[in-house]
Amino acid sequence: MKINHILVIMDPTTEEQPALLKAIPLAKRCHAAVELFLVVHHSALTPSWLNREHPQEHVIAEYLKTKQRWLDSYLTLGLKENIAISSEVRWHKPLHREILKKISESGTDLVVISTHQHSAIEQLNFSANDWHFLNTCPVPLLLAKANGREKYQSIMAAVDLKKSTRDEPILDREVLDSCVMLGDMLDAKAHVSHIYDPKGHELWQGNNLSTSGLNIPSYVSPVPPQQLEAYHRTEFFRLIDHYAFEDKHIHLDTGIAGNRLTRSIIKHKIDLLIMGVRNHFGFIGNTTEKIVDHVNCDILALKAKNQAIEH
Template structure:
């Protein structure tokens, strides 16, 4: 018998409509799990009040924390009344993503639920939103919740990289599909696989006269179609549930998700950090803003959070 899951739900202090909490409660209908409602708060003005002693500032911080705990208690009371175990954790921290990831590392949460919204693309390239930091640095799966419903009998879409021979891609593909099958089992849903492959490089077609772009494209497509079908068969998924399209993943994955009206898209994220992440981001981050359904971001099994190293 598997042990109960321990789920973190990130509370949004700006709204009464807590879609991540609602989704986690819905998830708890199908899974044996307990929830922790987590909120990271910070008010710079309390740190700058020089007229107060350190002890007085701490007292003010604790009063704010207590107030937020009472507010969350009201939010979760209807679920507690129905027997669901919901703990409350309010943390005073000036960087919400660090507070979330640190709590995951300290408490060993199995999954994080967090509401999300569309990001401004230009700002996201310069000022990375909390969601992006969590995607890169949180070691456990992160479910970013949108407003799409979870009806039974729908579709769960898995974004795979089946054309790669690299071991970590193969391992991550299997990890994603196994998680998708568990979710699909909960919702009586169907699992579909989607794989994007690159088109003919224009510069090669121009620079090398004897290069045959049609033959190249046909070979590339055949390679990816065969690889996805082979992966699907390994996991008892029918060929008719595989979708292989030419294009960038951030275009292909949302297109297929819309066509299937998917409840959820599962995508692997390797957790790129540093300058490259600031400039180009990760595929998962580009995809999320274009989806109107939930996204479950999954790390490789051996992923180590940058915050864990420090």
């Protein structure tokens, strides 16, 4: 994970910008450039009934100028640290598509965006918008929270050991590589965690039965607990065998991933959680929702490099 260009997605609804505060120390350590990016669209500025004295283009242009001035007011934070920093405002809808376009144009290595805990109602909207961006962002995405430390002291890699024909253990290795690299770069403690379902659904025994042309697994009986633990312990330690994690920083646990991971983060005082995101399985979905909304630390989400991105 090489970081030369960091794209910070700014939030125009608040003066507090956790994303920028987390990006600056990272940029300083990585000798990376920072770009502040804002995408706006205001439906009230684009109705057909605007009068001739203030045509649509003029109103939008003036609105963008005010947003550019607001954005530029944050440039001094980077300049004080001798970081190359710039800014850009664009008018577009939907917002996430323009962000994806910007990522492609600018050669971004890391996107940083502010996030916060959502209520049950907000989570419904969050699933349709931010989850879509989380699922489609082609580069590492750092979700920054306001209540975290600016400098990371403890980092945790969360691996799930799930495999597919496309990314086998590649994604888990990218998570581990990033954890070790950032740990060394930021002089932070590096932890690794794997949590598995004690019911062992993925290892239930039985033969595949063909019904109407579909392969349906015949679940006969769950794997005995000792066999299940032996399997996950073997696969987990095989995966991390070449990484120099301290024994006290290696965590193998059972339970619901979102719940157990949240407790582990609190127990070990983790500042940054690094996890993989897959389109159709893995952490994406309910587990990611629990993690983003309940853990009290920043999250670095990585996607397998060979995954197709859907805009």
